[in-house]
Amino acid sequence: xxxSRKIFIGGNWKSNGDLQFVKDHVAFLNSIAFDNEKCEVSxxxxxxxxxxxxxxLDSRYIVSAQNVSLxxxxxxxxxxSAKQLKDLGINWTLIGHSERRQYFGENEEVVGRKVKIAxxxxxxxxxxxxxxxxxxxxxHTVEVVSTQMKTLVSSIVDxxxxxxxxxxxWAIGTGVTATPQxxxxxxxxxxxILASSVSEDVxxxxxxxxxxxxxxxxxxxxxxxxxxxxxxxxxxxLKSGFKTIIESYKFKNN
Numbered sequence: 001x002x003x004s005r006k007i008f009i010g011g012n013w014k015s016n017g018d019l020q021f022v023k024d025h026v027a028f029l030n031s032i033a034f035d036n037e038k039c040e041v042s043x044x045x046x047x048x049x050x051x052x053x054x055x056x057l058d059s060r061y062i063v064s065a066q067n068v069s070l071x072x073x074x075x076x077x078x079x080x081s082a083k084q085l086k087d088l089g090i091n092w093t094l095i096g097h098s099e100r101r102q103y104f105g106e107n108e109e110v111v112g113r114k115v116k117i118a119x120x121x122x123x124x125x126x127x128x129x130x131x132x133x134x135x136x137x138x139x140h141t142v143e144v145v146s147t148q149m150k151t152l153v154s155s156i157v158d159x160x161x162x163x164x165x166x167x168x169x170w171a172i173g174t175g176v177t178a179t180p181q182x183x184x185x186x187x188x189x190x191x192x193i194l195a196s197s198v199s200e201d202v203x204x205x206x207x208x209x210x211x212x213x214x215x216x217x218x219x220x221x222x223x224x225x226x227x228x229x230x231x232x233x234x235x236x237x238l239k240s241g242f243k244t245i246i247e248s249y250k251f252k253n254n
Contacts, residue, residue, distance in 0.1 A: 008209055009042070009209075009249065014066070030058045050088060112152070130172075131169060223249065
């Protein structure tokens with residue numbers, strides 16, 4: 001089938017940076033030339049830096065939150081609701097990143113509820129899934145990913161507003177990357193799950209992006225895989241090599 005899905009490349013800044021970094025990095029991002037018709041690029045700063053990024057980053061970019069509250073506005077100290085993100089001008093959020101699952105106890109129920117809340121309040125979602133090293137070593141990768149996909153399938157009605165990020169936990173920030181063949185295999189499995197549990201049309205249209213130690217050195221080989229529609233990039237999105245990662249969309253066969 002002809003590749004018609006627009007490439008999506010996200011930069012997750014995690015809990016990094018100060019205001020000077022934001023100023024410098026935004027200036028760097030603004031200098032990058034890319035075809036917005038062929039590639040969408042998103043950045044996810046920490047909550048307190050969102051206004052500074054929104055006000056200074058070129059409108060070609062998407063500015064995304066890293067997380068969203070389980071709750072509406074109200075007596076939830078320390079939380080930031082979907083309504084508040086929308087009010088700020090944010091239209092995207094990450095949900096279910098492995099660090100949220102690992103360090104903050106976000107299980108499948110929490111991830112499913114957050115996805116529903118985000119979508120109901122008009123946010124688009126980058127939904128993160130992926131197995132741990134112990135799961136892969138035990139041969140349970142497809143089982144784990146299938147369970148995580150069931151959560152998404154039961155929580156999502158409008159798939160046009162969702163990007164799925166497959167991020168094997170053992171490859172995040174470790175310098176160990178899934179081979180292009182390993183990544184392609186699981187991306188294809190995810191597409192099969194969508195075809196059987198939602199529809200062939202959704203399976204063909206939903207963008208499935210790869211995350212896990214993506215760098216300027218391996219981006220081209222990964223993006224050439226038929227079911228890899230882009231990347232969710234962590235540490236490398238804070239560095240100059242992010243330019244090369246963005247430019248990898250040119251190697252996709254459209």
